[in-house]
Each structure stands twice: as structure tokens, then as C-alpha cells.
Amino acid sequence: MKEMPANQLDPRVKAVWRINDAIWITVIGICVGLCAAPLMLLPNVGTWPLIVVAACMVVAYVVWLAVLPPIRYMRWRYEVSEDYLDIAKGIIWRKRYTIPFIRVQNTDTRQGPILRAFGLASVTVATAAKEHEIPGLQFDAAEQLRDRAAELARLAREDV
Amino acid sequence: MNEANPFIATFETGRHYKVHKSYIYVAPIVAVAAVVFVTLLNGIQGLVELYFALQRGDISFNPFLVVGLIVLGLAVVTAAFTGMYALAWRNMSYVFDEREFSYYSGIITKRRVHVPYARVQSVNHRASIIQRLFGVCTVSIDSAGGSSNKAVRVPYLQLETAERLRAELFMRKAAVAAGLESTVAYMPQADIATAEGMRAYEDRMRAETDQAPVPPGQDGTMPTSWTCPQCGKSNAENFCGDCGAPRPARATPNMLDTAAAPLGDWRGIYGGTALFGEEPASYEFGLSNNELLLTTVSHDSPLTVALIVCFTFVLTLAFVMLAQDEVALAIATFTLPIVVGSTLLTWVFGLFAVMFSYGNFRARRRGSRIEVERGLLARSFSGIDIERVQSIEIRQSFIRRIIGYCELSLGRIDIASEKNKGNNDAKMNGKGLVIHPFVKLDRVDEIIDGLAPEFADRPRRVDCAPLPKPALRRAVLRRCIWYNWALWIVVAFGVCWAVIGTLVVSGGVHFANATAYAQYDRFMVGSLIVVIGVCAVITVARGVGAVLWARYSGYAWNRRYLLIYNDGLSTGQSIIPRQKIQAGVMRSNPFQRRLSLATLQAVTAAGTRATTARLVDVPADTCSDYLDWVKPRR
Numbered sequence: 196m197k198e199m200p201a202n203q204l205d206p207r208v209k210a211v212w213r214i215n216d217a218i219w220i221t222v223i224g225i226c227v228g229l230c231a232a233p234l235m236l237l238p239n240v241g242t243w244p245l246i247v248v249a250a251c252m253v254v255a256y257v258v259w260l261a262v263l264p265p266i267r268y269m270r271w272r273y274e275v276s277e278d279y280l281d282i283a284k285g286i287i288w289r290k291r292y293t294i295p296f297i298r299v300q301n302t303d304t305r306q307g308p309i310l311r312a313f314g315l316a317s318v319t320v321a322t323a324a325k326e327h328e329i330p331g332l333q334f335d336a337a338e339q340l341r342d343r344a345a346e347l348a349r350l351a352r353e354d355v
Numbered sequence: 356m357n358e359a360n361p362f363i364a365t366f367e368t369g370r371h372y373k374v375h376k377s378y379i380y381v382a383p384i385v386a387v388a389a390v391v392f393v394t395l396l397n398g399i400q401g402l403v404e405l406y407f408a409l410q411r412g413d414i415s416f417n418p419f420l421v422v423g424l425i426v427l428g429l430a431v432v433t434a435a436f437t438g439m440y441a442l443a444w445r446n447m448s449y450v451f452d453e454r455e456f457s458y459y460s461g462i463i464t465k466r467r468v469h470v471p472y473a474r475v476q477s478v479n480h481r482a483s484i485i486q487r488l489f490g491v492c493t494v495s496i497d498s499a500g501g502s503s504n505k506a507v508r509v510p511y512l513q514l515e516t517a518e519r520l521r522a523e524l525f526m527r528k529a530a531v532a533a534g535l536e537s538t539v540a541y542m543p544q545a546d547i548a549t550a551e552g553m554r555a556y557e558d559r560m561r562a563e564t565d566q567a568p569v570p571p572g573q574d575g576t577m578p579t580s581w582t583c584p585q586c587g588k589s590n591a592e593n594f595c596g597d598c599g600a601p602r603p604a605r606a607t608p609n610m611l612d613t614a615a616a617p618l619g620d621w622r623g624i625y626g627g628t629a630l631f632g633e634e635p636a637s638y639e640f641g642l643s644n645n646e647l648l649l650t651t652v653s654h655d656s657p658l659t660v661a662l663i664v665c666f667t668f669v670l671t672l673a674f675v676m677l678a679q680d681e682v683a684l685a686i687a688t689f690t691l692p693i694v695v696g697s698t699l700l701t702w703v704f705g706l707f708a709v710m711f712s713y714g715n716f717r718a719r720r721r722g723s724r725i726e727v728e729r730g731l732l733a734r735s736f737s738g739i740d741i742e743r744v745q746s747i748e749i750r751q752s753f754i755r756r757i758i759g760y761c762e763l764s765l766g767r768i769d770i771a772s773e774k775n776k777g778n779n780d781a782k783m784n785g786k787g788l789v790i791h792p793f794v795k796l797d798r799v800d801e802i803i804d805g806l807a808p809e810f811a812d813r814p815r816r817v818d819c820a821p822l823p824k825p826a827l828r829r830a831v832l833r834r835c836i837w838y839n840w841a842l843w844i845v846v847a848f849g850v851c852w853a854v855i856g857t858l859v860v861s862g863g864v865h866f867a868n869a870t871a872y873a874q875y876d877r878f879m880v881g882s883l884i885v886v887i888g889v890c891a892v893i894t895v896a897r898g899v900g901a902v903l904w905a906r907y908s909g910y911a912w913n914r915r916y917l918l919i920y921n922d923g924l925s926t927g928q929s930i931i932p933r934q935k936i937q938a939g940v941m942r943s944n945p946f947q948r949r950l951s952l953a954t955l956q957a958v959t960a961a962g963t964r965a966t967t968a969r970l971v972d973v974p975a976d977t978c979s980d981y982l983d984w985v986k987p988r989r
Contacts, residue, residue, distance in 0.1 A: 197979045197982070197983075278986055278987045279985075279986045279987065285942075287944060287945060288942060288943070288944050289942070289943050289944075289948070290940060290941070290942050291940065291941040291942075291979075291982060292938050292939070292940050293938065293939040293940075293982040293983075293985045293986060294937070294938045294939075295936075295985065295986060295987045296987070297987050298936075298937045298938070322937040322938060322958075322960070323768070323937055323960035323965075324937035324938065324958045324959060324960040324964070324965035324966075325937065325938060325958055325965050327938070
């Protein structure tokens with residue numbers, strides 16, 4: 196097997212993932228809870244629906260806030276070489292991408308409110324077919340990476 | 356004259372050209388007809404009710420008044436439409452500037468679409484039946500660029516203008532590429548019609564032909580020498596040395612094409628004469644009798660109708676046999692021929708529609724472009740530059756697989772057009788550009804070498820490395836258990852059956868008498884047997900597919916091309932140039948990792964968004980070699 200790409204994301208991205216996932220789990224939990232609430236009107240049901248929903252939420256919080264982020268962080272790697280971008284990610288379904296820079300059409304940096312609060316940004320590399328995102332890099336690093344990718348995309352030429 | 360200058364324009368630079376006037380009087384009629392048709396379809400129930408009301412004498416009216424009102428209404432609507440189209444026509448024009456083509460349109464909101472010549476990728480045109488009658492067509496100009504790009508559509512151009520427009524766009528593109536756009540010289544058509552102008556124009560065309568790289572491997576597909584049909588001279592070049600006639604294209608005409616030759620070549624009222632001096636095709640073919648027939652018969656839509664015919668026949672027959680009193684029998688025997696007859700008619704009609712849509716099918720290589728023309732009544736023309744071919748796809752449906760035929764198509768970047776009316780266009784888009792709908796496997800190489808000699812050094816099926824041993828076991832498990840929807844239906848059915856059974860046994864359901872219980876029993880057992888039987892057949896078929904897949908699928912790559920072959924009950928073979936792979940992907944799940952396997956994926960830009968060719972269970976080491984191969988070389 197090939198060795199993994201060299202670079203890791205900024206460690207603070209774990210906090211970003213946690214906040215992001217916490218918001219999602221809370222929103223979805225509240226929605227499900229609201230849908231389940233009318234069940235309590237049935238006889239002999241009591242507060243069971245809410246207890247089940249709350250239990251599921253607790254499990255989800257534990258999995259997405261405590262268990263997954265460190266593993267995901269460990270698995271997420273990228274490397275920008277002269278000619279291509281190498282990305283490896285995924286915990287159970289592991290994916291490895293090779294994106295030649297000659298196919299890259301544009302690169303940009305994006306920053307949502309949570310990323311901004313941590314001074315992070317994500318770099319998006321778009322080819323004619325798909326977009327590939329590297330999330331959670333320090334803002335300066337992201338800008339540099341974007342510029343470098345754009346530069347390499349401009350320079351790259353093939354002899355084939 | 357301009358003999359030294361290869362760039363002769365037949366459209367004046369900077370001048371506004373209008374589309375053909377038939378736009379004013381044909382387009383509104385088509386639109387009104389569509390409106391009337393839809394109204395009738397929606398109002399059919401109302402009409403039937405009206406008819407019965409009239410029969411009963413509930414209402415009565417003066418027929419002349421009604422007919423007069425209808426005619427008046429239609430006239431008003433048509434007039435309104437015509438006015439609108441006339442206004443639209445006044446505001447519609449196209450201009451060739453030095454570096455870009457512009458299309459102006461819009462009555463209230465004025466629009467101008469620019470297409471820089473350098474970005475023109477393909478210029479296609481299609482004509483509906485009515486448009487063909489008048490010899491006009493709608494041209495669509497596809498330009499390169501992300502998926503947000505839309506094709507520019509110029510409606511109602513005369514066929515002759517459309518052909519000139521295509522030649523003009525590519526000529527100006529070549530001029531811009533050579534940095535000579537300022538030397539493009541305008542020569543009015545009247546001049547071209549004179550002998551001297553014609554010579555200059557032909558010289559230009561010939562110069563362009565000479566510039567085009569001569570495709571290698573052409574010898575096997577076309578005889579090197581040919582005899583001029585006009586003067587009898589034997590030639591080796593593409594033009595006759597004596598009279599300058601172009602080399603006739605080789606085509607195998609089928610029955611339909613021969614019978615309807617005048618119709619196929621008919622250019623309509625305003626079509627004008629065919630563009631002369633156009634670069635000759637270096638390879639061309641049509642469909643043979645068998646191919647046309649098989650294409651028609653195996654086409655999805657008539658096939659579906661055929662199945663419906665069988666189904667209705669069986670159903671109505673069952674009704675006749677089960678009819679217990681005389682009235683029911685009478686009704687059943689009465690409806691049987693009507694139902695079967697009408698579905699049969701629809702089927703035959705569908706067959707002819709498909710046959711006509713593939714009538715006069717021509718695929719050819721002209722210069723750097725591959726062109727496909729088809730349709731006996733409505734006609735479409737699409738072309739693609741060889742540089743823009745994302746992949747070659749060789750697909751076999753189940754029927755094709757059994758008789759050793761396949762469908763040959765080119766993957767291309769499809770542009771989401773503004774008016775994709777869900778007609779054939781949209782259907783064809785999913786498959787890329789079909790260059791042969793039904794061809795025998797052993798002719799595939801000949802056709803690819805003829806149309807796209809650039810792909811000559813592609814890997815072949817024999818070069819494919821087979822999948823490793825564990826692929827078979829994994830494929831059988833995957834297709835017969837995990838992804839087998841039939842199995843899950845049986846499971847779901849079994850659960851329902853068990854629940855109902857438990858209810859019955861526990862006394863939750865009461866039966867009126869023993870007969871009712873017997874009926875219930877028979878239904879439960881019968882349905883279970885039928886469901887299990889059908890699902891077993893499906894599972895066995897999937898198992899056979901899995902074995903075929905694991906045994907014969909494979910992959911191969913050489914310096915320039917990747918070949919991915921997925922076998923099974925239906926097969927798919929993708930030949931992808933390395934330069935068209937946007938991203939190489941390797942994917943694995945825990946089970947695959949335990950066996951050192953991975954899924955190999957190649958993402959290309961074909962289709963409207965992206966297409967991924969994949970092969971499951973390739974050795975992981977090979978897969979990472981593949982990722983290295985995808986990397987650009989210097």
C-alpha cells in the first residue's frame with residue numbers, strides 16, 4: 196500500500212465539527228421530539244416517546260461529539276504535490292482521491308460562521324466533474340494552499 | 356481573389372442576420388396546434404358529457420354559431436400568437452463579430468448571448484416534421500465551460516444557412532486560434548456561385564482538409580483508391596483530380612433508406628442546396644436491414660407497449676373465461692378485440708416511430724469531428740470534436756448480450772439546454788452520442804478505428820486483467836443477498852404473512868364459515884408460493900449475473916487509455932482517455948480491506964454533471980498503481 200498523504204487538517208477543526216454536529220443533532224432531535232409528542236396523548240403511553248428520543252439524542256451526542264471527531268481527524272489527510280492533489284478520508288468507507296492539477300478549473304476558499312469564529316477556512320478545488328473540499332485549515336494556510344493550487348493548475352502541462 | 360487567404364467568410368462580419376421568415380407563420384401554427392391539442396386532451400371528458408347532454412336533448416344550440424365561434428376563437432388566438440412571434444422575430448438576430456458570435460432575442464427583456472469562437476464546441480441542428488417541410492431547422496451551439504453553461508439555440512434557420520453557419524463558426528474558430536481573425540475576408544454568396552469564387556472557396560476547404568491530420572489506420576476501413584462516379588477517373592485523394600468531385604462516402608443502405616431515399620435527402624421548401632466544397636468524410640456508415648430492424652424491435656418504448664399488449668390480452672382473456680353470466684361474457688368478448696386491437700395499433704405505431712427516427716441514420720468522420728445524423732421525418736444532426744470525446748462506451752443490454760450485439764456511444768459533456776422537452780433529445784443525452792444503436796461485437800473495432808482512429812492504441816478486452824478469486828464469493832453475496840431487492844421483498848412479505856397468520860391463529864380474525872377460511876388459506880399459501888417463486892427466479896438470474904461478472908470482468912490500462920469492463924447479464928465497457936479522467940478514486944470498506952481489495956473509480960465530466968466508471972474488488976495494490984497512473988506526467 197502507498198503511504199498516507201503528509202498533511203493533516205488544523206486540530207481546531209475537531210471543535211468545528213463538534214459544534215456543527217451538535218447543532219444538527221439538536222435541531223433534528225427537537226423536530227423528531229415535536230413529531231413524537233402527540234403520541235403521548237394516546238392512553239397508556241406516558242412520556243415514553245420523549246424518553247426514547249432523548250436517549251437517542253444522548254447516544255448521538257456521544258458518538259458524534261466524543262467518538263467520531265478524533266478518528267475522523269486522524270483519517271483526514273491531504274497532500275499538495277507539484278502535479279496533483281492527494282486526499283485520503285473516511286473511517287469505514289475509506290476513500291483516496293488523486294486530482295491532477297491540469298484538470299482543475301477553479302479553486303476558492305470558503306468560510307462559514309463557525310469556521311470564521313475559529314479563524315479557519317476550507318479550500319474547494321473544482322474540476323469539470325466534481326468539487327473536492329479540504330475543510331478546516333488555518334485561514335492563512337488555506338489562502339496559501341488555494342493560491343498554490345491555482346498556480347500549479349495554471350502551470351501544469353502534460354506531454355501525452 | 357483571396358486564394359492566398361484560407362479564411363473566407365460567407366457571413367459579413369458585424370452584420371445583423373435574421374432568422375427565416377417562416378418563424379412568423381410556422382412557429383405560431385405549431386404553438387396553436389399544441390395549445391388546441393392540450394385543451395382537447397384536458398377537455399375530453401367535458402366533450403363526452405356535452406355529447407350525451409345533446410343526445411338527451413338537455414341542451415341545444417345552433418351548430419353554425421358554435422362552429423363560427425370556434426373558428427373565430429382559433430383565428431384570434433392564431434393572430435395573437437402570430438403578432439407575438441412577429442415581434443419576437445423583429446428582435447431576433449445573430450451577428451458574427453471578429454472574435455465572438457452573438458445572438459440577440461427578446462421582446463420586452465432584450466437578451467444578447469455571446470459565444471467567443473474559441474469556446475464553440477459543437478454546432479448541432481434538429482428539425483421537427485413541420486420544420487423539415489419548410490426546410491428550416493433549429494441550430495444549437497454548445498460552448499465549453501462548466502455545467503452552468505447553456506446551449507445557444509437559434510430557431511428557424513434555413514438548412515442551407517445552418518450548414519453555412521456551422522462551417523463559418525469552425526472557420527472563425529480556426530482563424531482565432533491561428534491569430535488571424537483580422538484577415539477573415541467576406542465573400543458574398545453570389546460571388547461563390549460564380550466559377551472563380553467557387554474555385555477559391557474550394558481551395559480554402561481543401562487547404563483545411565490538408566491541414567487536418569490524416570487519421571492513421573484508415574487503410575483497413577476505406578479502400579485507398581476510388582473511381583469518380585462523374586468522370587470515371589481512378590483517384591487516391593479525397594477529391595477527383597479531373598472534375599474536383601468529392602469522394603463518395605461508403606455507406607450500407609438499408610431497405611428503408613433505399614425506399615425513402617428521396618425523403619431522406621429532401622431539403623424542404625426553403626432548404627436551399629447542400630453546402631458544396633465541404634470537407635469529405637473519411638469514414639461513413641449507415642444501418643443495415645438487420646441492424647435497423649433489431650434497433651426498432653429492441654427499443655425500450657415499443658417493447659414496453661408489446662409487453663402491455665400481452666398483458667392486456669391475457670387479462671381480457673381471463674375475464675372472458677371467468678365471466679359467469681351472459682352479460683359479463685358479452686361485455687368481455689366485446690372489449691377483447693377493442694382493447695387488444697388498440698394496444699396492438701399503438702405498438703405498431705411505436706415501432707414505426709422508432710424506425711423512422713433511426714431512418715437515414717448516418718455516422719461519419721469529417722476532419723476532426725464525428726457527426727451523427729438521423730431521422731426520416733424529424734431530423735437531427737449532432738457533431739462532436741474528437742478532442743471532446745470523454746469516453747467510448749460499449750453497452751450490451753440483456754437482449755443484445757444474448758445475440759452478440761451492442762450499442763456504441765461516445766461520452767460527452769452534455770449541456771443542460773433551456774428547452775429540454777423530455778423528447779428523444781433528453782433520452783439520448785443520458786447515453787451520450789449514440790454512434791451505432793445495434794452493432795455486432797466483431798464490427799466494433801472496425802467502427803471505432805474508422806470514426807476515431809485516435810483511439811487506435813486503446814487496450815482491448817483480451818488485455819484485461821481478471822478480478823481476483825474472492826471477487827466471486829463477494830459478488831454472489833452482494834448481488835444475491837445484500838443488494839437483492841427481491842430477497843428483501845420476500846422477507847417483508849414473510850413478516851406480513853407471519854403477522855396475519857398469528858392474528859388468525861390467536862383468534863383475532865373471525866371467519867364467517869369454513870369456506871371463507873379455506874379461501875383465506877388458499878390465498879395465503881398461493882400468494883406466498885407465487886412471491887417466493889418469482890423472487891427465486893430473480894435471485895437465480897442475479898446469481899448468474901454475479902458469476903458472469905466475477906469471471907469475465909476486468910480492467911486494463913496503457914499509456915493513454917483506461918478500460919473498465921463490467922460483465923453480467925448486461926455488460927458495459929468504458930474506454931477512457933487518461934486525459935479525460937478528472938479524478939482517480941480508490942474506495943474500500945472493511946471487508947474489502949481484510950482481503951486487500953478496493954473499488955476502482957474514474958470520474959469524468961461526461962453527462963450533465965459527472966460520470967463515474969467503477970469496478971468493484973480490484974486488488975488494492977493495483978488500485979494504488981492506478982492512482983499513480985492518473986497523475987500527470989512531464
